[in-house]
Amino acid sequence: MKVASVLIPLPVHEAFDYEVPEAMALARGDQVAVPLGPRMMRGIVAEVRETTGSNRRLKVVETRLDDPPLPPGTVDFVEWAARWTLSPPGEMAATALKGLRAPRPRPERRLRRVGDRTPARPTAGRTAVLAALGEAAMPGPDLARAAGVSSAVIKGLVDEGVLEVIETLADAAFDAPDPAHAPATLNADQGAAADAIAAATAAGGFRPFLLDGVTGSGKTEAYLEAVARTLAADPAAQILILLPEIALTQDLIARITARFGAAPAEWHSGVAPPKRRRVWEAVVAGRCSIVVGARSALFLPFPNLKLVIVDEEHDGSFKQEDGLVYHGRDLAVARARIEGAVVVLASATPSLETLWNAQGQRYGWLKLSSRHGAAQLPDIQLLDLRQCPPDPQTWLSQPLREAIAQTLMAGEQTLLFLNRRGYAPVVLCRACGHRMTSPDTDSWLVEHRYTGRLVCHLTGFTMARPRICPSCGAEDSLVSVGPGVERVEEEVRQLFPEARTAVFSSDTVPDARAARALIQRMTEGEIDILVATQAAAKGHNFPLLTLVGVVDADLGLRGGDLRAAERTYQLLTQATGRAGRADRPGRAILQTWTPEHPVLMALAKGDRDGFVEAEMAEREAATLPPHGRLAALILSGVDAMAVEKVAADLAAAIPNAERLEVYGPADAPLGLIRGRRRKRLLVRADRDVDLQGFLRAWLARVKVPGSVRVTVDVDPYSFL
Known part of the structure; x- marks a missing residue:
């Protein structure tokens, strides 16, 4: 008899076996309907094998569905991703089928x-x-x-x-891009990078590259030229371009459309489900050449994937921490390896992991060392707030105020950067010191003055700002502490009432359309001062922007996060890099209480190599990524005692292993979220240790009750 192992799109940790009827021909990747309990379920065939019998009676595959089979490379990737992240393969399969499960477009x-x-x-x-x-x-x-x-x-x-x-019902199809439509004029570095990428795609086989270029160096033009040459050599080739945030997709789509005379397909949460289905069907049929999308686009069923580009590869948004936990950059490299494709990781501030691979010659290293055309990198000044602090209850120092005024008089634009949404990050009672927090969560409530509400950015809980302290009952005792972008904008409007001012954050631009409209206004010079979070700190090109003021350069350096210094250096480099990207010189002023901090000194000197060398040395001394590996187990449950017991059981069941340590269990920094108590255990291992094998063996030793959830995070980026 023939037996098919079928991946069911549910959180189950193995494929289910079904008997294949004699008259039915099945192959790996086929979609089938199979019985599961009282229901009939869609599944993906992972394997078909001959067997002489079974010690248990198998249910029979009901039918082979007419929907397109998943290409073998897609199934290989789904299974590999499940093993790497220790996730149920059924959940990975569900992600691969997400587009197909969306409703069909209307006739x-x-x-x-x-x-x-x-x-x-x-x-x-x-x-x-x-x-x-x-x-x-x-x-x-x-x-x-x-x-x-x-x-x-x-x-x-x-x-x-x-x-x-x-x-x-029109076939899902996208206009074919024309590689010769509007080629860009490249400088020597850009041309060499495009040549190397195109030569690798022409040769075939897996090849990873780091495209390392300073802000404004024209990385996009370089990799789009490589895309054009790939399509010229193989018109059936498929290219995937990943971006960390939806707000960046619209600008890139416009640039691709201008370059190739045809728009690419778009894949992210902002795309309506019927359109996502259209993209899914076009991709699997080979009628879609270029896809621009978020990290979930990695699971699309490409039959002829030749080139994967991860733009802003350093960005933490590529890490998914809800539901399936994975890092989009790492899975992009794996998808390219499985498909025998070329992968390009592009950034002005590459992650230490990617730099380590480039330094070890595991990745090709393509460098763009200067800005494109006449543009120059901005001058960066550290403004010591100990010498010139802002006035009480204000946030902009006198030198920064004067720089803004000079910029306005020159008819140029200013970006004030503060990576903190809302009006104030903390609301507390002057009478008793009580801090307003979200119910059943340790997260502080952030005041949003625009809406007059307090919001939890972790859970989405929102409430009107109360007049009475819920702890002591004092009236009118709640005060706003610290600045968010709304509070900075309030100060700007008081200082410069004639200036056209706007705020760019996920609260003020909640979707791609709003982001596109604001970016267009900024690009066309309709905004004088833009107060923004990291939403505006990367990927955007504002020709009239010549001054960037960082309101609190110390913000990301606080706390004990492993990647705090790296992230701060990357974010501030990206933010200051918005200035002077056209023919007008730019400058950046960073307000700080600690100008002697190595991260800020490296920024001011433009000494990325020095920063990377020092940070790498610290990581190597502690055998931390990229010189070692990390994994976290996060336990959560409504019953605190049950969570404590599972944590104790796990601590008692740690397998013996060399070159590996387990820390904890300990309360998570946010010990309560949505009423669930949380504990963490952290594993550190040398690079050559089979970390996934250790985790599987460990988890198999402990019976976890249904009331406690165990989440595995391989290579964690957040330690909340």
């Missing part, structure tokens, strides 16, 4: 000619309509534009029975 209404019928009155307009239509079927508005007539002419032909309305 499209089109017009076609009825036989050889002719109009009773063949006017010039009617004749033009029939000539434009020919034997095809077209949507009414498209036909009217093509014939140069009004909709009334079309309606008259329908009323006469010369044209009829039909409903069709």
